[in-house]
Amino acid sequence: MKLRQTLFATAIACLASTAALAQTVSVFKDAGCGCCGAWVEHMRQNGFTVEASNISPEQMNALKAKAGITAATASCHTAFVEGYVIEGHVPAGDVARLIEEKPEAVGLSVPGMPIGSPGMEFGTPEAYQVLLMDRSGTTTVFAEH
Structure with a gap:
């Protein structure tokens, strides 16, 4: 009986994890940026459905501003999920993890384009942080890689 309960709990956890990954990620990027395309593939390979749109630099700047991206948190592509x-x-x-925890x-x-991050897998990997951006404009470290 205990084994059955453990297996059931594990199955529920796996389904919850799979449900998070089934979400569609909408990515906005520059058509000529190969690292953005590589990140899109990274997301797909990890179970996400991805819809990618190529937009102009002017559209990208407006999108980032509207989304609350600052110079300190900016990178080459912006996605929504x-x-x-x-x-x-x-x-x-x-x-x-973000989708699961719902902070x-x-x-x-x-920020930037650190070597070794998904889509930037060339050269000598460098340590980087994933920042959690809050509504007041401040950031905290969400993960370190």
Whole structure:
């Protein structure tokens, strides 16, 4: 009986995790940016449905401003999932954790384009942080890689 309860609890946890990954991520990027395309593939390979749109730099700047992205949190592409903003090369696992935990926040950001982050897998990887952006404009560390 105990084994059956454990298996049932594990199955429920897996279904909840899969449900989070079934969400559609809407990505806005520059058509010529290869690292953005690589991040889109990273998300797809990790179970997310991704809709990618190429937009002009002017449209991107307006989108980022409207989403609350600042110079300190900006990267090359901006995505949206479950009401959250995902800025830059955020790992799929961190996006899944955000969706699961549902914090009061604007979303996640990996500022800049750190080598070794998803979509930037070339050269010598560097340590980087995933920042949780709150509505007041401040950030806290959500994860370190």
